Amino acid sequence: MTTTPAHTAPLAMTSRGAPLRVTYARVLLSEWTKLRSLRSTAYTLLVAVGLSIGLGVLFVAITANEPSGIAPGETAASTSLTGTFFAQLAIGVLGVLMISGEYSTGMIRASLTAVPRRLPILWAKLAVFAAAVFATMLIASLVAFLIGQALLSERDLNTSLADPAALRSVIGAPMYLSVAGMTGLALGALLRNGAAAISSFVGVFFVIPPLTLLLPTSFSDHVVQYLPSNAGAMLLGGHYGVSNPLAPWTGFAVMCCYAVVLIGLAGWRLRRVDA
Template identity: 45%
Template sequence: MSAALLTDDAPTARKSTLPSDVRVTLPRVVRSEWLKFWSLRSSYFSIAGMVVAMIGLSVLVSTVTSSHWTRMKPAQQARFDPTAVSLRGYFLAQLVVGVLGVLVVTGEYGTGMIRSSVSAAPRRLPVLIGKAAVFAVITVLVTTVAAVVAFLVGQQILSSQHIETTLGAAGVTRAVLGTGFYLTVVGLLGTGIGFIVRSTAGSIATLFGLLLVLPVLGEALPPDWADKINPYLPSNAGQQLLEAHPAPAPMLGPWAGFAVFCGYAVVALVVGAVLLKRRDA
């Protein structure tokens, strides 16, 4: 208990005077969001989860592949893609990134923190921009580094069978760096959905419904419809960037597909921004 509680002296709320330039600016809100990100345990767990998923799965899949290589059928060997084998961890990492992207927002709605956030920045848009920017910068760095390490470690393991590839080979650098971009946009899509749906469970269900369930449903479409729709489904479009040898038409090219994928995230963030502005907090 502090002395203020025990004395009868009326406490005074002011000791020092605040600087004269105290006011809300976008860079300040971004700095606040940066501190918010790093002051929660879940951020560290998620980042650790991403890295372990990327590198751990690369080690696992590369090791299993090398040890089976001599027993694999020629057809299997022909389909073998050393880049994809070492980046297989993206599939698990996207779950972690997606959940983190959602939690950055819904963690605040769930606890009531969002009311503090929007009362400190009542124009509200800086809150969304700050969250998206901080999340994107941290995630793109972490996932890109994790993807590069996963690739290098995987190739090192595959080199025991002389089946490795290098960053200089066609499409490989694009696929490795693209993994970081793809994962970051998965998270941003989650952030946008978080602002729209506001509940953690609902947002995660929506995000992975879009990413994982839609492509499965798309495969059930009649062929002439499938060719028109499937290339544009979010993960079908976005994952083209992860392939050193992208699937041919009607699937979109790697950058065109990624642009479509970014479009989904932009739409989610814009709708989220409009709702954040309009709805009661």
């Protein structure tokens, strides 16, 4: 592994032979260029937007036609944002591929040669990815909410962004997706294999939560709410079948803790194990 003295930033050379210092801003720009230059990025984000809006509107339409109206434990805002939980699959896969693709093609070795300290690459990937996901899915969340409330208004079940809880839900959906995607990116960096990382992400976010329903109620009631997907989902305003839900920001903090642990492990492996 190449090391650099702590007080000296690594240098690259320009086309004219002049030294070019590697800065975090330049690493960020490099990762942004990688992200936007891949066609899969735009396609995957479009799929996520479509799932978020389309399925959200579908669930709202079903709810609006139900005689009982909004299900117990749900809100007008959370119903509109139900598509978020389907969009997280696309976002998680994109997070995994953002780094596992470099390992599969060997590009990661060029990246580590240009940035020998290694960790700035991971931080830059996380920052660029989270910013892109949050900005994109915030628009999708707002559109899904507005369309959903228009449909629910026919039965006077709607709410507005003036409601602090509704505003928190609309902003919380892209925050939830950003952390879920960063979790996928961390899994990709840790496992360095796209198939293994995607399988792990699907298992954590889609397989384990419903399987916990098979456990004895006395046990599951004290465990289910701490799973990353269930904990983070509290930020959207609904209970989603969780009998003892955490407070919204507490649940989101629990979800962030899972992501931080995985990111820490990914950073440790990036520093200690060669590509």
